[in-house]
Amino acid sequence: MRRQIPLIITFFIGTLLVVSVFIPPMESLKETFTLYFDIIAVFAFFLGGGNLLRVHLTKLSRRKQDWVYSIVTVVGFAVVLVIGLLKLGNPGGITASPTAEGSLFQTLFNSILVPLGSTMYALLAFFVASASYRAFRAKNREATILLIAAFVILLGRTPFGMMLTSWIPESFSILQIPSLAVWIMNSPNLAGQRAIMIGIGLGVVSMSIRIILGIERTYLGEEK
Amino acid sequence: MDAIGLWIGAFLTLGIISFLYKDNPWYKLSEAIFVGVSAGYWFITLFWDSIYSKFYIGITDKGDYYLIVGAILGFLMLLRLVPKIGWISRWPLSFIVGAISGFYLINYFSSNVMRQVANTVMPLFSTEYGQSLFTAPIGTIVANIIVAGGTFTGLVYFFFSKEHKGAFGVTARIGIWVIMITFGATFGYTVMSRMSLLIGRMDFIFGDWLGLIK
Structure with missing residues (x-):
């Protein structure tokens, strides 16, 4: 019973959406379900937020390692919640959008989240460079091809790449590194991307069929 | 501020x-x-x-x-917090999984399979390129052959139901080279995007904050 009902729901809803594609009056079903997803996502966020608080408050109460930083996380979370829910510091008041220009909520986003997010990603440049130094040894033919393609794309997107091969006459411009980078992106790279995309597409289709038919049940978790 | x-x-x-x-x-x-x-x-x-x-x-x-149904499903998800009836939270999960499966089944088949195949099989000689059938630039013909051939060999590499031996093995080997070029290009592209983010942060520190870059 506990597993049968979810399987029936999955089968019914999945089949309904597939069938709706072939019946024009049912096409709006997709939009309705998308609205449901958005609403369910907020409730899922309640769970996520609750879980975040639980983990950090437990860490705090048990004085685990680095518990001081848990205070920062919980306070940061609570401050943004209060500012966002009550729309504090919003020039348009409670009726305006919380993300309106000049609002405290948007200022928090611009001053805290933007610098933190982009610096986190920028930091990856160093780690990717150090990882590639270790991984990019031309040990075999495949690694050499990967190395050459990456090198051409990297150089092709900098002025240095143009400078290196600017002496090549215009009639052989395809051999200039920037042109070569464009050619790699538009031809062999496109072919590889397509092969991967078609593979993913077929994989998703077969997995969807397995889920709808109830063959794949791992999303239900373990029986309790 | x-x-x-x-x-x-x-x-x-x-x-x-x-x-x-x-x-x-x-x-x-x-x-x-x-x-x-x-x-x-x-x-x-x-x-x-x-x-x-x-x-x-x-x-x-x-x-x-009808939006109340979404709220009910969302509420049922919160029942996960009540151990005795936590199993009911599987219902909204099943709804999401079922809907996404039905949605992706058609969408992925159409966009990732059908459309990609259609865009891969391009004519080598066509009046699309000019007045005559044979006015296509040689670069376009070569690019179309590489894209079609590369996609095919790449797909052959992903086919593991047959041992990669003989002609099939050679095709799969070419496929892995094509995929390696893709990985290399993706890697190069990713590194450059991270670099541009880093340049942006340095610009912020030395320009906006310290005022050293005018």
């Missing part, structure tokens, strides 16, 4: 960059702020966008009472 925001931004940027030296309290502080503030930010954004604008306004102003 702008000046305070600038200093906070600089403080946090340097805090994250300090991780390059080693894990330190400044980095941990910045990381903790990131976790707390981003969780709060996305919760609030979702709350006002979905619960208020779509659900509340939808019901009160437009009379879209």
